[in-house]
Amino acid sequence: MAFSRPPDCAGVAAAERSPATALAPPDGVDTMDWDQLREAVRGCTRCVLCEKRKQAVFGVGAAAAPWLFVGEGPGADEDESGEPFVGQAGKLLDAMLAAAKLERGREVYIANVVKCRPPGNRVPAPEEAAACAAWLDRQIDLIGPRVIVALGKTAAMRLTGRESSLAGLRGKAYAYRGIPLVVTYHPAYLLRNLPDKAKAWEDLLFARRTLGTAAA
Ligand code: URA
Ligand code: SF4
Numbered sequence: 001m002a003f004s005r006p007p008d009c010a011g012v013a014a015a016e017r018s019p020a021t022a023l024a025p026p027d028g029v030d031t032m033d034w035d036q037l038r039e040a041v042r043g044c045t046r047c048v049l050c051e052k053r054k055q056a057v058f059g060v061g062a063a064a065a066p067w068l069f070v071g072e073g074p075g076a077d078e079d080e081s082g083e084p085f086v087g088q089a090g091k092l093l094d095a096m097l098a099a100a101k102l103e104r105g106r107e108v109y110i111a112n113v114v115k116c117r118p119p120g121n122r123v124p125a126p127e128e129a130a131a132c133a134a135w136l137d138r139q140i141d142l143i144g145p146r147v148i149v150a151l152g153k154t155a156a157m158r159l160t161g162r163e164s165s166l167a168g169l170r171g172k173a174y175a176y177r178g179i180p181l182v183v184t185y186h187p188a189y190l191l192r193n194l195p196d197k198a199k200a201w202e203d204l205l206f207a208r209r210t211l212g213t214a215a216a
Pocket of ligand 2: 041044045046047048049050056114115116128131132133135
């Protein structure tokens, strides 16, 4: 379902979108429940990405999923549908999940670093990722996943706090908010670099070992 853009995005909120304000967490975010969080994200004007979105793409999955996958940001298909990873990259992600006997909505939650589509599918700017961080952090706290998988460089840099190539970041276990974090290629990259799918598979196995049980 498409939602109309909040009326205050382009005008009143412009001052609020100064980087300094955007970096302060939204009021009350740490105590929001799922409904409050969803509503706050739907009307969010914390960064310029609110201006061109059709709708914010909140995230999808089981509320207490052991696996959390974090992508970069919605593309055109996601902006249209309101669900993350529904386009071509999403189909590959679902196939990778299925190979690992995982399924979105069952033991997997899927979210993005930014919830609103960057125009032209450009990489989100660091200040946009920072403005959106509090929403993802609250999602993480509510879900309480046992492992986080960062998909691609934007998520990897945002969650590890390191600046490096994806190749330099993968293969190690990090922690984010106390939760084990691993890094792998973005499915959109894998669509263009099919041989690297084997490495992404290794990363999923590594994530599973990091999570610590074959059953989850
Ligand atoms: N790419 C992403 O990073 N996220 C999506 O939701 C879709 C494509
Ligand atoms: Fe708000 Fe995030 Fe959308 Fe920016 S990308 S307007 S911070 S929900």
